[in-house]
Amino acid sequence: MSIHNVRLEVMQLLEKKIDTFVDQFLIPIETIWQPTDFLPNSQDENFFEEVRELREIAKDLPYDFWVTLVGDTITEEALPTYESWLMDVEGVDQIEANGWSKWVRNWTSEENRHGDLLNKYLYLSGRVNMREIEITTQHLIADGFDIGTGRDPYKNFVYTSFQELATYVSHNRVAQLAKTYGDNKLSKICKMIAGDEMRHHMAYSEFVNQIFKVDPSEMMLAFQYMMKQKIVMPAQFLRESGEKISSAFESFSDSAQRIGVYTASDYVDIMQKLINKWEIDKISDLTDEAEKARDYLMKLPARMAKISERIVIPAESQIFKWVEPARI
Numbered sequence: 001m002s003i004h005n006v007r008l009e010v011m012q013l014l015e016k017k018i019d020t021f022v023d024q025f026l027i028p029i030e031t032i033w034q035p036t037d038f039l040p041n042s043q044d045e046n047f048f049e050e051v052r053e054l055r056e057i058a059k060d061l062p063y064d065f066w067v068t069l070v071g072d073t074i075t076e077e078a079l080p081t082y083e084s085w086l087m088d089v090e091g092v093d094q095i096e097a098n099g100w101s102k103w104v105r106n107w108t109s110e111e112n113r114h115g116d117l118l119n120k121y122l123y124l125s126g127r128v129n130m131r132e133i134e135i136t137t138q139h140l141i142a143d144g145f146d147i148g149t150g151r152d153p154y155k156n157f158v159y160t161s162f163q164e165l166a167t168y169v170s171h172n173r174v175a176q177l178a179k180t181y182g183d184n185k186l187s188k189i190c191k192m193i194a195g196d197e198m199r200h201h202m203a204y205s206e207f208v209n210q211i212f213k214v215d216p217s218e219m220m221l222a223f224q225y226m227m228k229q230k231i232v233m234p235a236q237f238l239r240e241s242g243e244k245i246s247s248a249f250e251s252f253s254d255s256a257q258r259i260g261v262y263t264a265s266d267y268v269d270i271m272q273k274l275i276n277k278w279e280i281d282k283i284s285d286l287t288d289e290a291e292k293a294r295d296y297l298m299k300l301p302a303r304m305a306k307i308s309e310r311i312v313i314p315a316e317s318q319i320f321k322w323v324e325p326a327r328i
Contacts, residue, residue, distance in 0.1 A: 003218065004090070006215060006218065007090055007091065007152065007153055007154065007215075007218075008090060008091055010091075010153075010211055010214055010215050011090065011091025011092075011100065011153050012091065013214065014207065014210055014211070015091070015098060015099040015100055016099070017210075018099030018100065018102060018103055019099070021103060021203060021206070021207075022102065022103060022106055024203075025199050025200065025202055025203035025206075026106050026107065026110060026199070026203075027110070027199075029109065032110065032113075033113075033192055034113065035113055035116045035117035035120060038117060038185065038188060038189050038192065039117070039120055039121065039124065040054065040124065051124055054121075054124055054125065054185060055124070055125060055126045055127075057182060057183045057185070057186075058125040058126070058127050058183065058186075059127070060181050060182060060183070061127070061178070061181050061183060061186075062181075062259075063255075063317050063323065063325065064255040064256075064258050064259045064317050065174075065177060065178075065181070065259060066127060066128060066322075066323040067251075067252060067255040067317065067320055067322070067323055068170075068174065068252070068255050068256045068259060068261050069118070069122070069174060070122065070128055070133055070320070070322045070323060071235060071238065071252040071255070071256070072118065072170055072171065072174065073115060073118035073119055073122055073133070074133060074136055074137050074140055074235060074238065075140075075167075075233070075234050075235040076111070076114040076115035076118060076193075077115035077118075077119060077137045077140075077141075078115075078137065078140045078141050078234060078235070079108065079111055079112055079115060080141055081140070081141055081144055081145060081234070082108075082111070082234065083104060083105075083108045085145075085147075085156075086104045086107075086108075086156070086160075087101065087104055088151055089151055089152075089153050089156050090151045090152065090153055091153050092104060092153075107200060107203075110196055110200070111196070111200075113196075114193045114196065117189055117193070118189070118193070121186060121189060127323070128322055128323050129321060129322055129323070129324060132240065132241055132320075132321040132322045133322050135240070135241040136238065136239065136240055136241070136248070136322065139237075139239050139241075139245075140235060140237060140238060140239075143237040143239070143245050144237070145232070145234055145236055145237055146232075146236075147159055147231075147232055147234075148226070148229050148232070149226070152222065154208075154211060154215075154218060154219055154222035154223075155222045155225060155226055157204050157207045157208045157211070158208060158222060158223050158226040158274075159226060159231060160200075160204040161201060161204040161205040161207075161208055161274060162226070162231045162270055162271075162274060163231065163233075163234065164197050164198075164200040164201035164204055165197075165198075165201040165205075165270050165273065165274075166231075166233075166262065166266070166267070166270055167194075167197040168194050168197035168198045168201060169261075169262055169266050169270070170256065170261055170262045171190045171191075171193045171194035171197060172190070172191065172194040173260060173261040173262065174186075174190045174261055175187045175188075175189075175190035175191040175194060177259065177261070178190060205274065205277055205278070208223075208278060209277070209278055212278055212283055216283050216284070216285055216286055216290065217285075217286050217287040217289070217290035218290075220280070220283065220286060220290040220293045220294055220297075221289065221290055221293050223274075223278075223280075223293070223297060224293035224294075224296055224297055227271060227296075227297060227300055228296075231267070233249070233253075235249060235252070236249055237249070238252055240320065240321045240322070241321060248320070251317075251318035251320070252320075254313050254314055254317075254318070255317060255318075257313045258313055258315075258317070263308075264307075264308035264311050265305070265308050267304070267308070268301050268304045268305045268308055271300065271301050271304065272301040275297060275298065275301065280294055280297055280298065281294075281298060
C-alpha cells in the first residue's frame with residue numbers, strides 16, 4: 001500500500017472519533033464566551049464612559065507592546081487562510097462534509113472570535129492606526145502562506161500542535177504584561193484567547209498521538225521533517241502598506257522578543273514539550289530510517305538552544321505605520 005493510501009486510511013480511522021474530539025476539545029457555541037462579554041456594551045448607557053476608561057488605561061502601554069498586540073491580532077484575523085489550508089489536507093473532505101470537515105469548521109468558529117475581539121479592542125483603544133492594520137490584514141490573507149506541509153495530514157498536525165502552543169504562549173505573555181501595566185480588561189481578553197489556544201493544542205497533539213499508535217515510523221519521519229525545516233509562523237508574509245511581502249515580519253518578531261512575549265528559547269521549549277508529550281523516546285516498532293529520525297529529534301532541542309543563545313535582537317524598535325509613536 002502506498003504512503004498516500006496509508007495516510008488516508010489512518011485519517012479515516014481517526015475520523016470515527018471526531019465527535020469525541022469535538023466534545024472533548026471544543027466548547028458548545030451556546031455556552032462559550034463571545035467578544036461582547038469583554039468589551040463595553042454599545043447598548044448600555046455607560047458605553048462612552050467605559051470606552052473613555054479603556055482608552056485612558058491603554059495610554060500606559062509601551063510601543064513594543066502595541067506592535068506585538070497588533071501583530072497578534074493580524075495573525076488571528078488571517079483565519080480564512082488557515083481554514084482553506086486545513087480543508088485541503090488529505091482526508092479532510094469538505095464536499096462530502098465528513099467528520100474532519102466538521103472538526104475544521106467547529107475549530108474555525110472558535111478561532112474566529114479571537115481576531116474579532118482583539119480588533120474591537122484595538123479600535124476602541126484609539127492608540128493605533130486601524131486603516132494601516134486593515135491593509136496589512138488584507139495583504140496577509142491575499143498573500144497566503146507557505147508552511148511546508150503540503151497536503152500531508154501528519155505534517156499538518158505537527159504544525160498545528162506546535163503553532164497552537166506557540167500562540168498560547170504569546171497570548172498568555174501579553175495577558176501577563178497587560179496586567180503589570182494595569183490593563184486588567186486587556187489581560188482578561190488575552191487570557192481567555194490563550195485558554196482556547198491551549199485546548200486546540202491539546203486536540204492537535206492528541207491527533208498526532210493517535211497516529212503514532214498506528215503508523216509510528218511515518219509519523220516520526222513527518223515530525224523530523226517539520227523540525228528540520230523549522231516551523232514558520234502564520235504571519236511570515238507580514239507587510240505594511242506599500243511594502244514588499246514579508247518585510248514587516250522580522251521587526252514584529254523583534255518587538256515580541258524584546259518584551260519577552262515569544263522568544264527563540266520559547267521555540268526550543270515547545271519543541272521539547274512535544275517530544276515529551278508524544279514520548280518519542282519510548283515509541284517502538286520503528287524502521288531503521290525512523291530510528292535515525294528519532295535520534296535526530298532527541299538531540300535537536302539542545303542543539304537549537306545553543307543557536308538561540310547567539311541570537312542578537314536590535315535594541316531599538318522599528319517604527320510601524322500601525323502604531324504611531326505620537327499616540328503612545
